[in-house]
Amino acid sequence: MTSTGDSHDDNVERRNQRLAVRSGIAVGLATAAYGISFGALSVAAGLSIAQTCFMSLVMFSGGSQFALVGVLATGGVASGPAAIAGATLLGVRNGIYGIRTSPFIGRGWWKRTAAAWVTIDESTAVGLAQPTQRSRRTGFWVTGLAVFIGWNLTTLLGALIGDAIGDTRTYGLDAAAAAAFVGLLWPRLKHLQPIVVAVLAAVVAACVTPVLVPGLPVLVAALVAVLVGWFNWFGRAADVAPEAEPSS
């Protein structure tokens, strides 16, 4: 290999690194903005500022956090087990993300613990979108840390605002919670299968609401995903094909 070839590769790699850092910070800033709505909604649901911040620090997964406070807001403390179950099920996808990101994170107990902690939609998406092993690592870490810092700061800010304004229904915060879930769901409705699952799950949840204690309708609706996913109803042909091939 010639030295000019090396410096060309270096330049390409440097460019990859720069792009990874840039998209990580951009995604971090965008995500941090809605930490404000989580903080405000959490306090509106009856959690203290400390409890709200604890969730952003330890749970650190937007969908699960919104779910837990959403169920508590409608069902109160009595719906605690359902709130925990809902948040946990929504967190299952983070486990799948971890399986995908773990190969490029590398070894080391502390490094892997920290990586797992910041494994969320955003860090996984930016990481996997990069072209090389090194830029994947950079994209993952920059996004994960940018979102972690931003999300926790804006959660505190939102909790303080929510605490200050008091009566939340007057300000339409209950509708804001529903709108937040629409925003989390929207980017996932790109194919027929998720759209069908979303519509069925919403109908099921609304239908069983009068007969089940608050919190449970959401869990019952999750069965729709298990059924449709297991049998791959409404799936694309491409989703089925690899399973038909013998795995080596």
Next chain:
Amino acid sequence: MTIWQIVIAGSIAVLAIKFAGYLVPVSVLSRQAPARIADLLTVALLAALIAVQTLGDGQAVVVDARVPAVLVAAVLFWLKVPFIVVVLAAAVVAAGIRALS
């Protein structure tokens, strides 16, 4: 249960799933059903939460100011308006309808 117990138990459960992912070999994903169910699980839970947050009032199903607010939010997301702006707009719509009625 107290709120602290709910918050701590939920947080530890979600964090534990993240750790578990790092202990599983990547070959597990060569079977597609688990990954597909995990993706659809997210979709189903979010959709169910929208239904319950928009229509639920304890165990009753009611149509009130939240419904138009959520419809406005859906249109704004479709128009690619930023998250925080849409959430604020939904709150303003619901608050406005309540103030007028």
